Each structure stands twice: as C-alpha cells, then as structure tokens.
Amino acid sequence: MKEFSDSLAALIASPHQQWITTLPQQLQQLYQQRHPDSKKWLRAVAQLPDLSSEDVALADTVRIGNEQQATDAQRAQLKGLLSQLIPWRKGPYNLFGLTIDTEWRSDLKWQRLVNGITSLQGKQVLDVGCGSGYHLWRMLEAGAEQVWGIDPGDLFLQQFRAIKGFMPKALQQRAHFFPVGVETLPPLASFDSVFCMGVLYHRRSPIDCLEQLKSVLKPSGELVLETLVVTGDKNTVLVPGERYAQMRNVWFLPSTAALCHWLSRLGFKDIKVIDESQTTIEEQRATEWMTGESLADFLDPNDHNLTIEGYQAPIRAVVTAKK
Numbered sequence: 606m607k608e609f610s611d612s613l614a615a616l617i618a619s620p621h622q623q624w625i626t627t628l629p630q631q632l633q634q635l636y637q638q639r640h641p642d643s644k645k646w647l648r649a650v651a652q653l654p655d656l657s658s659e660d661v662a663l664a665d666t667v668r669i670g671n672e673q674q675a676t677d678a679q680r681a682q683l684k685g686l687l688s689q690l691i692p693w694r695k696g697p698y699n700l701f702g703l704t705i706d707t708e709w710r711s712d713l714k715w716q717r718l719v720n721g722i723t724s725l726q727g728k729q730v731l732d733v734g735c736g737s738g739y740h741l742w743r744m745l746e747a748g749a750e751q752v753w754g755i756d757p758g759d760l761f762l763q764q765f766r767a768i769k770g771f772m773p774k775a776l777q778q779r780a781h782f783f784p785v786g787v788e789t790l791p792p793l794a795s796f797d798s799v800f801c802m803g804v805l806y807h808r809r810s811p812i813d814c815l816e817q818l819k820s821v822l823k824p825s826g827e828l829v830l831e832t833l834v835v836t837g838d839k840n841t842v843l844v845p846g847e848r849y850a851q852m853r854n855v856w857f858l859p860s861t862a863a864l865c866h867w868l869s870r871l872g873f874k875d876i877k878v879i880d881e882s883q884t885t886i887e888e889q890r891a892t893e894w895m896t897g898e899s900l901a902d903f904l905d906p907n908d909h910n911l912t913i914e915g916y917q918a919p920i921r922a923v924v925t926a927k928k
C-alpha cells in the first residue's frame with residue numbers, strides 16, 4: 606500500500622474523501638491478484654535514474670526535462686528500464702531527450718475534444734480508464750486543480766508512476782492514479798468533470814456504467830464520454846461477435862444518436878456531440894514502444910473502412926453531457 610500512501614493522503618484532504626471508506630480495501634484486493642509480471646515492472650520503476658526537472662511541457666508530447674539534463678548513459682538506462690514496461694499504448698512522452706512514441710497518438714484525441722468541453726480551470730477531474738495517464742497531464746495543462754485517474758491495468762499504473770516520478774513535486778501532488786475499475790466507484794457526487802474515454806464498449810452493462818459515472822459527478826458537473834459508435838439512427842446498436850477489430854470484450858456499439866438517447870433516458874442534460882471521427886492508422890499504429898499488432902492489422906487489407914471481421918471500421922464519438 607506504500608505505493609498509494611501519498612495519493613490516499615491527498616484523497617482524505619480532497620472533496621472525494623468519502624472514497625476512503627471503500628478504496629483501501631479494493632487496493633488491498635489488487636495485491637492479492639497482481640499481474641505475474643508486476644514484480645518486474647515495480648523493480649524497473651524503482652531503478653529509474655534519479656532525475657527531475659522543473660522544465661516541463663504538458664503539451665502534445667508530454668515532455669519532462671531536456672537532453673542537457675541527463676547524460677547519454679542515464680538516457681540509455683532510462684530506455685532500458687522503460688522498455689521493460691512495453692507495451693506503451695498511450696502517449697507520446699519525451700523524458701530528458703528520450704522519446705516514447707506510443708501506439709496511440711493520444712494528443713489527436715485531446716485536440717478533437719479540448720475546445721468542446723467546459724473549462725477545466727480550477728476543477729476536480731476524474732479520468733475513468735486513464736491508461737498510462739497521458740490525458741491526466743493534459744487536464745492539468747488545461748488548468749484542472751487535481752486530476753484522479755482510475756484504470757485496473759497494473760502495467761498502466763507502473764507507466765504512470767514512472768512518468769510521475771520525474772515530474773516537479775507541485776505537479777505530483779495534483780495527479781493521482783488508483784488501479785480500480787469504474788464498477789468500484791461509490792456515488793461520490795464530488796467531481797466537476799468526469800472523462801470516460803475508450804471504456805464504455807468494454808462494459809457489459811453500458812447503462813449501469815453511465816449511471817455510475819453520473820453518480821460521481823457533482824450536480825451540473827460534466828461527463829465527457831468517448832466511445833466506439835456505428836452509423837445508424839437512435840435505435841441502432843451493434844453487439845459484435847467474439848471479436849471486433851480483433852478486440853475481445855467488446856459489447857455495445859451504439860450509433861451516436863442512440864448514445865445520446867441513452868444519456869437522455871438517464872437524465873443527463875445539455876447533451877452535445879462534439880466530435881465523430883474514424884480512427885486512422887496514423888493515430889493507432891505499431892512503434893518501437895508497442896511492437897505487437899495494431900489497427901492496420903485489424904482492418905480488412907483491401908478496404909480500411911471495414912474491420913477484418915467485416916464490421917464497420919472503428920469510428921469514435923465524443924459526447925458531453927451535464928448531470
């Protein structure tokens with residue numbers, strides 16, 4: 606639990622202090638079922654060189670420090686240790702001159718939504734399914750007071766810890782990550798903005814998930830929801846077979862109209878579609894830091910508008926809605 610002591614202390618002093626009644630027990634459970642590689646990941650993070658810098662850019666590439674602030678030997682050590690945390694899916698990052706070119710250009714998603722959301726200035730923000738935490742840093746750039754990420758992925762927690770460890774102390778105190786799933790959230794009613802991006806289609810009960818997201822928002826707080834959609838009217842929902850674009854565990858792909866209808870049925874107000882884009886192989890691709898298969902391998906080689914299974918290729922919508 607030492608990994609979380611600072612974040613739990615910050616939680617007690619935050620508007621979300623009620624979370625402390627359930628969270629430690631859930632974190633404890635995590636220790637009983639850690640990923641088989643988690644020891645290796647923890648060791649890699651513990652061995653990272655002792656570097657930090659006040660020269661930080663929370664921009665499209667989240668950059669900490671510069672080439673002059675680390676020696677070639679330190680950069681090589683950094684690369685060796687961070688390579689043990691492969692696959693790096695969400696980024697990109699640059700640490701003391703070392704670029705982590707992640708599978709996803711997560712900056713492109715952020716650019717598509719940042720001008721359509723309510724200002725994050727001074728806000729308490731939750732990012733559900735935050736991956737390595739890339740968007741948490743962008744939320745701080747946009748002025749959020751504190752950002753809280755949750756994601757059950759043990760590897761993503763270690764990637765976040767690796768990045769956070771190099772950040773200036775003042776930023777470290779404002780960014781927290783707990784490795785729990787959306788289903789564990791109590792009805793805190795304490796967040797100004799809740800982001801849920803790339804998670805809803807993984808849920809077997811999307812309506813319950815949306816209700817849970819609503820329950821953690823303050824009255825009038827904003828949900829920023831990004832998920833896979835299909836073309837169609839308000840009654841169109843695709844439940845694919847065992848795999849969609851080679852992903853297992855994909856359940857409901859509504860049309861954007863159906864998604865808005867769901868939100869409206871749940872009592873969300875002021876529902877706005879702020880973006881709808883087909884994912885490109887420039888945005889999601891294999892790199893040195895994610896050497897496995899990526900989107901190009903999941904699409905029909907003769908028609909990139911279809912998945913390899915013959916479904917419509919991934920289109921993602923971003924919708925905002927108020928509690």
Ligand SMILES: Nc1ncnc2c1ncn2[C@@H]1O[C@H](C[S@+](CC[C@H]([NH3+])C(=O)[O-])CC(=O)[O-])[C@@H](O)[C@H]1O
Binds near residue numbers: 714734755787788804
């Ligand atoms: N029950 C759950 N609760 C919370 N998170 C979960 C759950 N199940 C899976 N996840 C997490 O949801 C994330 C989905 S990726 C989106 C990342 C980021 N948001 C992005 O928008 O770039 C999908 C994508 O590639 O878009 C993964 O990190 C999972 O571990």
